[in-house]
Amino acid sequence: NAGVMQNPRHLVRRRGQEARLRCSPVKGHSHVYWYRQLPEEGLKFMVYLQKENIIDESGMPKERFSAEFPKEGPSILRIQQVVRGDSAAYFCASSWALGTYLPGNTIYFGEGSWLTVV
Amino acid sequence: ELKVEQNPLFLSMQEGKNYTIYCNYSTTSDRLYWYRQDPGKSLESLFVLLSNGAVKQEGRLMASLDTKARLSTLHITAAVHDLSATYFCAVDGYTGNQFYFGTGTSLTVIP
Numbered sequence: 601n602a603g604v605m606q607n608p609r610h611l612v613r614r615r616g617q618e619a620r621l622r623c624s625p626v627k628g629h630s631h632v633y634w635y636r637q638l639p640e641e642g643l644k645f646m647v648y649l650q651k652e653n654i655i656d657e658s659g660m661p662k663e664r665f666s667a668e669f670p671k672e673g674p675s676i677l678r679i680q681q682v683v684r685g686d687s688a689a690y691f692c693a694s695s696w697a698l699g700t701y702l703p704g705n706t707i708y709f710g711e712g713s714w715l716t717v718v
Numbered sequence: 719e720l721k722v723e724q725n726p727l728f729l730s731m732q733e734g735k736n737y738t739i740y741c742n743y744s745t746t747s748d749r750l751y752w753y754r755q756d757p758g759k760s761l762e763s764l765f766v767l768l769s770n771g772a773v774k775q776e777g778r779l780m781a782s783l784d785t786k787a788r789l790s791t792l793h794i795t796a797a798v799h800d801l802s803a804t805y806f807c808a809v810d811g812y813t814g815n816q817f818y819f820g821t822g823t824s825l826t827v828i829p
Contacts, residue, residue, distance in 0.1 A: 604760075633816065642722075642806055642819035643761075656815055691760065707817070711760040 603627065604710035605674075606692050612716045619679040619686070621713040625694030632675045633707070634667060637689040649675060682717045689714050720745045722809055724820035731797050732828050739792040739823045741807035748785040751808045751817065752792055761806065765792075797827045 605624040613619050625632050630651050635643040636659075645659040649669035660667065664682075669675040679686055692710045721744045731737050741750070749768050753761040765774045767783035767790060774781050778801065780793045790807055804824045808817040 631815075635817075635819075640821075642821045643808075643817070645811070645816040645818070648815045659816070706763065706766075709761045714758075 604692055604694050604708050606690075606710035606713050608713060609711065610714045610716070612718060613682050614718055615683055616681050619682050619715055619717075621677040621679075621690050621692075621715070622674040623677070623692030623694075623710060624674040625692070626696075626708050629694035629696050629708075631695045631697065632669050633693040633695075634675075634677050635691045635693065637691060637712070639688070643691060646677075679715070682715070684717050687715055687717045720809070720811065720818045722807060722818050722820040724805075724807060724823050726823060727821060728824050728826075730826045730828060731794075733798055734796050736796065737794050739794070739805055739825075741790040741792070741820055743788050743790075743807075743809045743818075743820075745788075745809055745811075745818075746785075747809045748783075749810050750783050750790045752781050752790070753806045753808065753819075755804045755806060755822070757804075764805075794825075797825075799827045799829055801825060802827045 603626045607622050611619055632649045634646040636646055637643045647660050647667045648656040651669055652671050664680045666678045689712045691712045693707050695707045723742045725740050751766050752764040754764050755761050765781040770785035772783045778795045783790045804822045806819050806822045808819045
């Protein structure tokens with residue numbers, strides 16, 4: 601793991617509360633991706649951001665979910681009014697360039713934030 | 719919709735045995751990735767296969783790619799307990815900014 605930092609690692613929220621997950625990419629990386637992993641499933645793409653811009657949010661639920669990657673500071677994935685179905689592991693990844701196909705453009709994953717909604 | 723299917727989903731094997739995990743995908747991508755995930759941990763990149771016929775080996779693991787058949791295999795040779803983990807394959811999306819992951823193969827190596 602090349603240094604994608606996520607926090608908190610574990611988060612418990614009651615239904616209706618808000619969850620904020622933070623991701624600091626590898627130093628020098630300006631491309632951030634969020635994935636969600638439901639129990640017993642593979643990772644599903646949610647959103648791709650560059651600094652201050654959402655580039656592709658095709659995997660984001662239309663309501664309650666939002667993401668940002670400000671000029672300064674970590675990327676934030678925000679889930680409002682959480683429901684039990686939001687319980688999952690949320691992984692952040694970063695890369696130095698766009699294009700999973702570019703030679704040398706390794707995508708690094710963080711260790712994930714495990715959200716439990718009770 | 720792009721689909722990535724792995725089989726088996728669960729694999730229990732004895733130490734010393736060989737086995738193969740299969741990954742089928744529906745896109746025309748010629749790039750495929752294998753990752754390992756330990757419980758409660760992030761994904762560790764194992765192999766990046768970038769062309770048809772690519773074969774890569776690391777220790778007891780060997781991965782290959784057949785883009786015409788849209789099939790990748792992860793072969794395990796003489797399994798050891800340390801290989802117990804969940805293995806995911808993934809392919810590029812059409813825009814190059816996301817991966818599509820398979821559902822994973824949970825491997826348990828029994829002493």
